Amino acid sequence: MQHILNQTHDPAARSWVESANAPTCDFPIQNLPFSVFRRRHSDEAFRGAVAIGDQVIDIAAWASRAGLNGIAGEGARVCAQPVLNEFFSMGPSAWRAVRHALFAALHERAPSDDRAALEACLIPQSEVEYGLPAQIGDYTDFYTSIHHATNISKLLGLSGVGANFKSIPIAYHGRVSSIGLSGQRFRRPAGQIMLPGEDAPIFSPSRKLDYELELGIYIGQGNAAGEPIALDQADSHVFGLCLLNDWSARDIQAWEMQPLGPFLAKNFATTISPWIVTMEALAPFRLPLPRPHTDGKPLPYLDSDRNSTTGAIDIQLEVCIETSRHQAGNLPAAQLSLTSFRHQYWSIAQMVAHHAAGGCNLRAGDLLGSGTISGPGQSEAGALMELARNASEPVTLNTGEKRSYVEDGDAIILRGYCEKAGFARIGFGESRGEVLPAKR
Numbered sequence: 001m002q003h004i005l006n007q008t009h010d011p012a013a014r015s016w017v018e019s020a021n022a023p024t025c026d027f028p029i030q031n032l033p034f035s036v037f038r039r040r041h042s043d044e045a046f047r048g049a050v051a052i053g054d055q056v057i058d059i060a061a062w063a064s065r066a067g068l069n070g071i072a073g074e075g076a077r078v079c080a081q082p083v084l085n086e087f088f089s090m091g092p093s094a095w096r097a098v099r100h101a102l103f104a105a106l107h108e109r110a111p112s113d114d115r116a117a118l119e120a121c122l123i124p125q126s127e128v129e130y131g132l133p134a135q136i137g138d139y140t141d142f143y144t145s146i147h148h149a150t151n152i153s154k155l156l157g158l159s160g161v162g163a164n165f166k167s168i169p170i171a172y173h174g175r176v177s178s179i180g181l182s183g184q185r186f187r188r189p190a191g192q193i194m195l196p197g198e199d200a201p202i203f204s205p206s207r208k209l210d211y212e213l214e215l216g217i218y219i220g221q222g223n224a225a226g227e228p229i230a231l232d233q234a235d236s237h238v239f240g241l242c243l244l245n246d247w248s249a250r251d252i253q254a255w256e257m258q259p260l261g262p263f264l265a266k267n268f269a270t271t272i273s274p275w276i277v278t279m280e281a282l283a284p285f286r287l288p289l290p291r292p293h294t295d296g297k298p299l300p301y302l303d304s305d306r307n308s309t310t311g312a313i314d315i316q317l318e319v320c321i322e323t324s325r326h327q328a329g330n331l332p333a334a335q336l337s338l339t340s341f342r343h344q345y346w347s348i349a350q351m352v353a354h355h356a357a358g359g360c361n362l363r364a365g366d367l368l369g370s371g372t373i374s375g376p377g378q379s380e381a382g383a384l385m386e387l388a389r390n391a392s393e394p395v396t397l398n399t400g401e402k403r404s405y406v407e408d409g410d411a412i413i414l415r416g417y418c419e420k421a422g423f424a425r426i427g428f429g430e431s432r433g434e435v436l437p438a439k440r
Contacts, residue, residue: 003235003283003310008032008103011424015106016115017122019053026417026427027051029106032099033275033428034084034240037128046131048079048087051275051429052106056128058121059098066105066117072097083135084276088220088239089364095220095239099280130274134218134365136176139270140355141214141246141369143170144346148374151386166295169302169346169354174246174369175267182243182431184271188408188438191252191264205438206249206265208391208405211412213319213382215341216244216272217348217368225361231304234349235279237362241315241348243273243414243431244369250385250405270369271433273414281426285418287312287342301357302350311347315428316340317373317416319382324409325399333413334397336387339380341373408437 007013008030014021015029027033033051037058038044049056060080063073075094078086087094105114143149149161164170180186188209192201220239223229229237246266253265289311297303317340320333348370356362374382381387384405388395391404406412416428 003286005283008100008280009284009423011422013103013424014108015052016108016110017053017055017106019055020106022053024425025053026429027053027275028424028426029103030424031277031281031426032102033277033281035133035274035276036082036084036131037123038131039123040127040129046082048081048084049128050102051125054125055122056125057102057118058123062105062118062121065120066114068101070097072101076101082131083365084133085135085365088134088218089222091221092236095278096280099278130181132179132181133274133276134367136179136365136367137363138366139174139176139179139369140171140366141174141266142346142351142371144344144351144371145374145382146345147343147376147380148372148382148386151374151381155385155390166345167298169351171351171355172261174270178268179270179272179367180433182271182273182429182433184269185434185436186247186269187436189249189252189264189268190438191249192255193251194255201255206252208250208385209435210248210250210384210405211319211433212246212248212372213317213337213339213414214244214246214373215315215370215416216242217351217370218242218276219352219362219364219366219368222363222366223356223361226359227356227361228301228359229353229356229362231302231349231353232306234352237352238279238348240276240278241282241428242276243416243428245271245412245414245431245433246369246372247271247433248383269433271431273429273431275429277426277428282313282315282418284423285314285420285426286310287314289347290343291345298350301353307347307349311349312342312344313348313418314340314342314420315416315418317382317414320413320415321397321403321406322411322413323397323399323401323407325401329399331399333411334399336384336395337379337381339373339375339382341370343375343380344370344373406435408435410435
């Protein structure tokens with residue numbers, strides 16, 4: 001998939017849905033992210049939706065009312081299903097056709113008949129609830145931020161990042177069953193912990209529960225087993241991105257992860273946002289990948305001129321915390337960090353190409369986690385372990401409270417958006433997860 005700009009990126013384009021034209025709107029006509037929804041408190045089946053302003057579009061209903069034909073009609077009609085896997089599997093031509101047809105029908109200059117057909121399929125976001133947009137077959141979590149890796153290495157007293165970090169987009173396979181949508185509430189996890197100065201572990205609720213700021217990467221078209229994905233073709237296998245919180249129990253992780261990696265420390269909850277922002281919507285925000293020349297080139301299957309010049313994406317990412325005191329006092333959540341995905345050492349295309357390089361077949365709806373996203377500054381850290389320097393420098397909130405790790409009753413909120421002069425602001429919505437006390 002080429003990162004080509006077209007009429008759907010026109011910053012001057014406005015919609016007849018007035019809420020989509022607000023300067024700070026997450027979902028202008030240039031965005032058009034996908035999810036699945038149903039009316040709140042109903043027994044309706046979930047079905048595909050696109051966001052515009054403060055409304056959702058029932059995609060299949062629109063296709064029927066508008067008499068949509070061709071690949072756009074075919075793509076829109078399969079969105080009547082409760083998950084979007086089949087639509088994902090249709091590939092970039094179908095994704096593009098549906099996006100462009102919606103853009104035309106939503107434009108302020110759309111013919112009156114087109115507008116009427118679409119207007120009948122709008123439902124306020126305040127009246128709906130969302131489901132997981134895909135049946136996620138497999139979930140793989142990466143480790144791709146050089147700044148996060150460096151920070152963690154220093155906190156653990158290591159001499160530097162692992163010897164393989166600059167050669168391989170490192171990853172492990174995660175747990176699908178505990179992936180939940182924004183609004184997920186989960187109990188504090190428990191596991192084996194080796195306390196300092198002790199010679200035997202205990203079984204206990206985690207005392208060092210942390211978040212990890214990540215992006216979720218949805219696979220669109222898959223690949224056959226044994227067939228690798230070329231680096232410059234990898235983006236065409238990605239449908240789009242969401243926000244992802246890879247909750248982590250640091251004390252459990254420290255004891256259990258050798259030699260195979262984390263298990264109970266990560267398998268209890270992963271929180272994602274409901275809306276998937278397409279790769280086409282993100283095309284204006286591409287940047288060169290920030291790999292220093294002094295690091296040398298990666299192996300040929302992970303290297304191309306195109307990836308070097310357009311592999312990064314400038315997505316602004318914010319982490320906030322809302323404590324019980326915030327909620328009781330109706331106070332705004334406290335910002336913990338603000339960073340950008342453009343700092344990531346490995347690109348999305350490199351993650352996908354490496355995942356398939358050994359013969360693994362990726363499937364429509366598979367989810368990849370980008371790995372914790374941290375920037376070069378202390379205020380750009382993507383985890384509380386980094387911000388509070390492993391509890392040695394607790395973070396002071398706007399309520400006067402201090403946090404070294406996430407406490408019971410705390411909610412962590414992730415937000416994301418893209419901004420660039422000459423283009424419309426593209427938002428991701430938010431991912432919110434709340435910690436409940438451990439089960440006793």
